[in-house]
Amino acid sequence: MDLKYPGLANQPDMGRPPGPVVRLLRPLLRAQFGQPSGILGEVVGTLMAHAKSNRERAQWTLDLLNISPADRVLEVGCGPGIALAAATRMAPRGVVVGIDHSDVMVRQAMRRNARAVRDGRVRVHLSSAEQLPFFDHPFDKIFAINSVHFWKDPVQSIANLRRLLAPGGVLALTLQPRSRNATAETTTIIGQELMAKLQRAGFTSCRLELRAIKHVVVACALGGQ
Numbered sequence: 001m002d003l004k005y006p007g008l009a010n011q012p013d014m015g016r017p018p019g020p021v022v023r024l025l026r027p028l029l030r031a032q033f034g035q036p037s038g039i040l041g042e043v044v045g046t047l048m049a050h051a052k053s054n055r056e057r058a059q060w061t062l063d064l065l066n067i068s069p070a071d072r073v074l075e076v077g078c079g080p081g082i083a084l085a086a087a088t089r090m091a092p093r094g095v096v097v098g099i100d101h102s103d104v105m106v107r108q109a110m111r112r113n114a115r116a117v118r119d120g121r122v123r124v125h126l127s128s129a130e131q132l133p134f135f136d137h138p139f140d141k142i143f144a145i146n147s148v149h150f151w152k153d154p155v156q157s158i159a160n161l162r163r164l165l166a167p168g169g170v171l172a173l174t175l176q177p178r179s180r181n182a183t184a185e186t187t188t189i190i191g192q193e194l195m196a197k198l199q200r201a202g203f204t205s206c207r208l209e210l211r212a213i214k215h216v217v218v219a220c221a222l223g224g225q
Contacts, residue, residue: 053214058083061143061174062090064209064220070094071140074164076129076157077101077147081109084124088116095121097135101128129157138166145174148194158201162223169225171203176218184210184217191219198223 062083067073067090078084078098087096096116100106109124116122125133129144129151142161151157161171173194177186191208198206203223211218 055082055086056213057174057176057218058086058145060211060213060218061145061172061220062086064222065141065143065170065172067091067141068094072137072166073097074135074139074142074161075099076142076144076161077150078109078124079105081105081112081124083143083145084109084113084122085116088113088122092121094140095123097123097125097139099125099127099129099133101126129161132160132164135164138169139164140166140169141172142169143172143174146176148173148175148197155197155200158197158203158223162202162225165225167225171198171223172220173198173222174218174220176213176216178216182216184212187217187219191221194219194221197221 065073067087069091070093071091072094073087073091073096075083075087075096075098078100081098084096084098098106098109100109103126106124106126110117113122113124117124127133129147130153142165148154148157158171158173165171175187175190175194177190179186187210191210195206195208198221201223203225205224207222209220209222211220
């Protein structure tokens with residue numbers, strides 16, 4: 001059964017309570033969530049970058065990956081680059097790569113990680129899960145946070161990412177429901193579906209982690225080589 005991520009709205013966490021400007025622009029901003037563009041896309045990226053729960057979710061995902069100092073790390077759907085920055089701090093001798101299909105997000109991610117980009121420790125590509133760039137070396141850790149539900153063919157994309165992993169590498173897929181009516185059961189269902197997708201894509205060593213962030217339970221499904 002292919003569940004459609006019950007309770008999962010296609011939007012980043014913008015923090016609560018929203019200000020009057022955000023309330024006025026929210027209908028327009030919702031159209032930007034899948035692929036931010038233009039001025040409103042810049043606003044969406046800024047909101048994403050400054051939401052405390054987004055940072056907590058990113059750090060939790062990276063902690064689950066157990067990133068080592070020399071790891072090569074890839075984020076699919078890097079947004080404004082907050083998780084890239086955190087991963088770079090955890091892998092100071094490694095390389096961290098981000099891809100996003102929004103040119104606005106790519107620019108924000110590069111600005112946020114400007115020094116690491118100049119030093120060659122961070123690279124950001126305009127690309128997508130469906131059209132991955134060519135990489136000349138495999139990755140030790142790959143992750144995607146609140147982006148897998150935008151992928152046109154998640155199982156095929158996961159299989160393609162699996163082929164980019166080095167032996168012993170790990171892929172993490174994190175999702176958080178946004179609906180006010182979402183429950184821990186909602187998140188568990190989402191997590192179980194993610195686990196099924198990992199298995200269909202060829203992963204045999206999988207586990208599901210759950211954690212409450214801002215009173216909403218988040219799911220992270222991990223698949224190992």
